[in-house]
Amino acid sequence: MMKLVIINYGSGNLHSVHKSFETVNQSLGNPYEILVSSSANEISQSDKIVLPGVGAFGECKNALMSYDGLLTSLEDVVINKKIPFMGICVGMQLLADQSSEFEINEGLKWIPGEVVKLDSNKNFPIPHMGWNEIEFIDHPLFSDCSQKSDFYFVHSYYFKLQSKDNLLATTKYPNELTAAVIKDNIFGTQFHPEKSHSNGMKVIKNFLNWRP
Amino acid sequence: MLKKRIIPCLDVNNGRVVKGVNFINLIDAGDPVEQAIIYNEEGADELCFLDITASSDNRSTLFDVVKKTAENCFIPLTVGGGVRTLDDISTLLHSGADKISINTTAVDNRSFVSSAANKFGSSTIVIAVDAKKDKNNRWKVFTHGGRNETNIDAIDYCMEVAELGAGEILLTSMDKDGTKSGFDNELLNKITTKISIPVIASGGVGTLEHMYEGVVEGGASALLAASIFHFGEYRIQDVKRYLADKKIPVRI
Numbered sequence: 001m002m003k004l005v006i007i008n009y010g011s012g013n014l015h016s017v018h019k020s021f022e023t024v025n026q027s028l029g030n031p032y033e034i035l036v037s038s039s040a041n042e043i044s045q046s047d048k049i050v051l052p053g054v055g056a057f058g059e060c061k062n063a064l065m066s067y068d069g070l071l072t073s074l075e076d077v078v079i080n081k082k083i084p085f086m087g088i089c090v091g092m093q094l095l096a097d098q099s100s101e102f103e104i105n106e107g108l109k110w111i112p113g114e115v116v117k118l119d120s121n122k123n124f125p126i127p128h129m130g131w132n133e134i135e136f137i138d139h140p141l142f143s144d145c146s147q148k149s150d151f152y153f154v155h156s157y158y159f160k161l162q163s164k165d166n167l168l169a170t171t172k173y174p175n176e177l178t179a180a181v182i183k184d185n186i187f188g189t190q191f192h193p194e195k196s197h198s199n200g201m202k203v204i205k206n207f208l209n210w211r212p
Numbered sequence: 213m214l215k216k217r218i219i220p221c222l223d224v225n226n227g228r229v230v231k232g233v234n235f236i237n238l239i240d241a242g243d244p245v246e247q248a249i250i251y252n253e254e255g256a257d258e259l260c261f262l263d264i265t266a267s268s269d270n271r272s273t274l275f276d277v278v279k280k281t282a283e284n285c286f287i288p289l290t291v292g293g294g295v296r297t298l299d300d301i302s303t304l305l306h307s308g309a310d311k312i313s314i315n316t317t318a319v320d321n322r323s324f325v326s327s328a329a330n331k332f333g334s335s336t337i338v339i340a341v342d343a344k345k346d347k348n349n350r351w352k353v354f355t356h357g358g359r360n361e362t363n364i365d366a367i368d369y370c371m372e373v374a375e376l377g378a379g380e381i382l383l384t385s386m387d388k389d390g391t392k393s394g395f396d397n398e399l400l401n402k403i404t405t406k407i408s409i410p411v412i413a414s415g416g417v418g419t420l421e422h423m424y425e426g427v428v429e430g431g432a433s434a435l436l437a438a439s440i441f442h443f444g445e446y447r448i449q450d451v452k453r454y455l456a457d458k459k460i461p462v463r464i
Contacts, residue, residue: 015308019283055333124214125410125433127335127379131215131257131463150215150463152288154335154379173214195288195310197252 004032004208005046007091009063009070013194017052017088020194024204032208040069044076047083048207052194053090057099057115057157060090061107071108079110082185086207092181092188093159101157111183112162118155124174127156134179134191136169141180141187141206149199151179151191158190185212215463216427217257217434218451219412220441222247223264224293227273229442230264242442245280251441252285254448257463259285260382260436262313262340263293264357275307282308290338290382298331305332313382315340316355318373319362329377338412339378341366343399344386351399358386367402374407381407382436385415390439392418400430412436420446420454427460 004025006018018036025032035042043049051074053060065071078085087095096107099115107115118126131150136142153171159178161167168187169180181188187207193200222229222244229242248259259281263274271294278291291304292313301312312332318325318339329337342358343351343366351366370381383403385396395413404411410433413426417437426432440446452462 013305013310015279015306016282016286016310019308020286023286054336056330059331120408122405122408125408127409128214129335129380129410130217130433133213154288156334192288194286197286200286 001033002031002047003042003045004034004048004050005042006034006036006050006052007043007064007070007074008036008038009060009067013052013054013192016194017050020201020204021050021208024201024208028205028208038067038070040067040073043070044073046077049074049078049083049085051085051087051091051094053088053092053094055090057090057093057101057107058103058105061094061105064094075108078186082212084207084210084212085186087186087188088194089155089190089192092190093157095181095186095188096159099157110186111159111166111181111188113160113166115157116160117157118173118177119175121174127154128173128177129154131196132171132173132191134169134171136180137167139168139182140210141182141203142169143206144202145199150196151189151193151199152195152197153179153191155190159188213461215257215461216432216455217412218255218423218448218462219258219260219290219434219436220247220251220256220448221260221262221414221436221438223262223438224274224277225264227277244277245284247442248281249284251448252287255452255463256287256448258288258290258434260290260313261292261309263291265293275303278304278307278309292338292340292382298328301328301332301336305336311336311338311380313338313340315342319353319355319364319369322372322376325373325376325378329379334377334379337378338380338382339370339373340382340384341370342384342386343396345399354386366399367406370403370411371407374409378409380410380412380433382412382414388416389414391416392440394418394422395426395430395432395435397425397429400426400432404431410434420451423451424455424458424460427455
């Protein structure tokens, strides 16, 4: 049986992420054993990785670094062994070079770009919170999804990519923002698939089926 | 385009959904988990649980309700009622809540808002404000489920908690709650034009037109309602179709 590890580094919404992946996994006939873990050993033996994330960038980065060997095994399986990886919300933002949330914090530098604050505007409250439409580039990770379908977002910062090559989906609030990123085996979403009802379940299913 | 959210609110007392009129006279309205699953299937954009039991010995009932709901509903879940410490927030998040609504504790101790926002992220922290107009036509903040009057101006308070890191405001008009005469759009408008975080309108909705007015006149980002949904007067989709016809962006 294949192993999927949801990285547990103290992020608040693990329960929702775990439950949504379990539900989709069951609908596919349980191809994966799903583990919620912070163990470097489990990570190094996994076939797919999910990095959730809620809260501030710096806190998340520090939490990720506080587990012995976690980052080293994560980089080994994702960068060297190229196993499929999915980052959600701050878990996606962590892939950037750096973030300016509160103070400058370095990211994992897996995808070039930086995390910056959304432009403030009276008619567009921040956080960008709620259901918004996305437009995506044709890709197996958005298989069965319709263009302009709604996903749940909640964020005040966004991933400003250096290269369009890594842009997989966008949303508008009011300017165009990164909604999903891609680089080889690395996938990330600014929206929360685990909170996006049936559309989110499709993306989770596509990730479980994904063979980059 | 970002959609206006329709949020059914389930007031939970000792593990049952209840609904009161002007915060009193509670009527039983069913099992919270069953109701949550129905709303989830009908297209609710979020769910809100407010625990009005308030006595700490029954808290485990709430955790159980939240946990079971989170296992079945893959939409955001806001939970509040009796949240006093950072540990309370942590426990609710681990039970499956996505956002935590804080009321009395934020009024009593403003620094709790910033410490909660710093620890869990602004977007996790919803500040619930119960407001009522006084004889001088100023809105005052009430605490303890509407039982205690304070001398705090509701509009100033909303601006203050937004500055302290709240991610959203859940604004309940006590004058309107349970009356089915529409949201307090005057109050909503005064607040939504002054702060840059989303405001959820609550209290008073009785017709579909009230929903429309909450968005257009009040400037609300989200609309919360309880009794019109619980007693089946309107379904979630009735509200959404009505708003969509009037060119309000909603998720159908």
